[in-house]
Amino acid sequence: MQWESYLFQDEKTGAFFHYTENAFFDQSHVFSEPSANHILWNQGSTELKFYCDANLIYLPPHSFTTTTSFHFVRLIPNQEPFTCISFNREFYCLRDHDHEISCNGILFYGAQTFAIHNLDPVERESAHQIFQLFKVEFEKKDPVHGEMLVSLLKVLIIILTRIGKKQVRAIDGNSQEIELIRRFNLLVDLNFRQQKQINDYAFELGVSAKKLSSTFKKAKLDPPLTRIHQRIILEAKRLLLFSLKSVTEISDELGFEDMSQFSKLFKKITNESPSQFKTGISERQSQEQQN
Structure with a gap:
C-alpha cells in the first residue's frame, strides 16, 4: 500500500513542515524536529494506539489529537497507518498568531488532559478536502509555496479548533x-x-x-x-x-x-x-x- 510523505524546510528561517500518511514508518521525519507540534489523525476504521508521556493513548477511528514539543510520543508498530502533520514555530508560531486562530487552550498549549476529538461525517469531509489541497500544493515549487502551506495549515487548525470547542458546548455555545x-x-x-x-x-x-x-x-x-x-x-x-x-x-x-x-x-x-x-x-x- 502506497502512502504519501512530504517535507518542507527553509534553511534561512529554520522553518519545518512535514506531512505523512504513515507516521510510524516515517518517524525519521516526524520526530526529526524536537520543537515541532503534531496533528495526529486516524482516518482508518480501527482504533490506533501510541504512548504519550508514558501513557497509552487510544485514538478511535475518525478522530484526531494534537501534541506539542513538550510531549514525549512513542508510536506502536503493526497497526494501520495514521496521518500526521508536524510543524515548528519558525514555520507557524501558534502563540504569536493566537489572535488569528484561537487554538491555544483548546487544541495545543493549555490542555491539561489529553484531548481526543471525534469528527462527524461532515467535519471529516472538510478536513479531508484540506488534506487534498495539501497534496496538490506539494507539487508546487513556486516562490509562494511556503506561504500557501502556512495558509492551508491555518485553515486546518481553525476547522479543528471549532471541533475542539464542541467539548465545552455544555455551556450552550456561549x-x-x-x-x-x-x-x-x-x-x-x-x-x-x-x-x-x-x-x-x-x-x-x-x-x-x-x-x-x-x-x-x-x-x-x-x-x-x-x-x-x-x-x-x-x-x-x-x-x-x-x-x-x-x-x-x-x-x-x-x-x-x-x-x-x-x-x-x-x-x-x-x-x-x-x-x-x-x-x-x-x-x-x-x-x-x-x-
Whole structure:
C-alpha cells in the first residue's frame, strides 16, 4: 500500500513542515524536529494506539489529537497507518498568531488532559478536502509555496479548533465563556510554576474566582484548581521520566517552597510518591522490552 510523505524546510528561517500518511514508518521525519507540534489523525476504521508521556493513548477511528514539543510520543508498530502533520514555530508560531486562530487552550498549549476529538461525517469531509489541497500544493515549487502551506495549515487548525470547542458546548455555545476557559487554560500553561492559586488567574482574566469556577462547573469540566494541579503534575511526570533531575530539583523547578509540599500534591493526584511513580514506570518499560 502506497502512502504519501512530504517535507518542507527553509534553511534561512529554520522553518519545518512535514506531512505523512504513515507516521510510524516515517518517524525519521516526524520526530526529526524536537520543537515541532503534531496533528495526529486516524482516518482508518480501527482504533490506533501510541504512548504519550508514558501513557497509552487510544485514538478511535475518525478522530484526531494534537501534541506539542513538550510531549514525549512513542508510536506502536503493526497497526494501520495514521496521518500526521508536524510543524515548528519558525514555520507557524501558534502563540504569536493566537489572535488569528484561537487554538491555544483548546487544541495545543493549555490542555491539561489529553484531548481526543471525534469528527462527524461532515467535519471529516472538510478536513479531508484540506488534506487534498495539501497534496496538490506539494507539487508546487513556486516562490509562494511556503506561504500557501502556512495558509492551508491555518485553515486546518481553525476547522479543528471549532471541533475542539464542541467539548465545552455544555455551556450552550456561549462564546464568551468558551473564550474564558480557553484563556485560563493558556495562562495556566504559561504560569503554573509561579502561580498556583485560582485568584492569581481570575485577576489576570478580569473575573472573580467564583465566576471562573462556576463557568467550569457549567461546562462540566474539572474545577480550575484541579486543572492547575493537573498541569503541575504533568510537568513533574515528564521531568521524572525524561530528565536526570532529583525530586528535590524538580520540586524547586516547579516553584514549591519545599519538597514535602510537592510530594504531598503529587501523591494526592497520582496516589503514589514521585519516587514510586518513577520506579513503577521503569519496571513497566522493562517488562515491555522483555515481551
